[in-house]
Amino acid sequence: MQTDLALGAAIRPSPTEGCAACETQAFELCAACRRCRCHRHDGCERDLNCVFCRIASQEAPATVVRDWGDVLAIRPRGGVHPGHTLVMPCTHVSDAGTRPEVTARTMECAAALAAQLPAANIITSKGAAATQTVWHLHLHVVPRADGDGLPLPWTPQQTTEGTR
Structure with missing residues (x-):
């Protein structure tokens, strides 16, 4: 995940960018980890x-x-x-x-x-x-x-x- 150094805040990709884990386009991403539901939130807390x-x-x-x-x-x-x-x-x-x-x-x-x-x-x-x-x-x-x-x-x- 990228960080805005000026603000120190995480930059989350938009849902249209796809899953952060498999890069597939996913309609519904977890708001917390930006992974599609197929990953069952591996790595998400x-x-x-x-x-x-x-x-x-x-x-x-x-x-x-x-x-x-x-x-x-x-x-x-x-x-x-x-x-x-x-x-x-x-x-x-x-x-x-x-x-x-x-x-x-x-x-x-x-x-x-x-x-x-x-x-x-x-x-x-x-x-x-x-x-x-x-x-x-x-x-x-x-x-x-x-x-x-x-x-x-x-x-x-x-x-x-x-x-x-």
């Missing part, structure tokens, strides 16, 4: 079956709050509290323990958003036992206020049977 990768590739809709280039902040559907934001890397990483450097960068961006709030939770999960349901690293930034009534699973406010 995104997973077509992952909704967050599709959002990062602009192949699925999302309300983007902030875009750092390598990390996105989006509004979740049905957020748990006003201002609830998901912060996710554009690279496919399944959870916080898979690639610590990507997790650290994603946390840095989440912390930048939380710094603008008087109070917030930053939450992620690793593994099904920890309530992970989407297998793409993401952090929830949830604005908080005294008396907002939003319990965390391990607080005395939680009344589910079996809570310690």
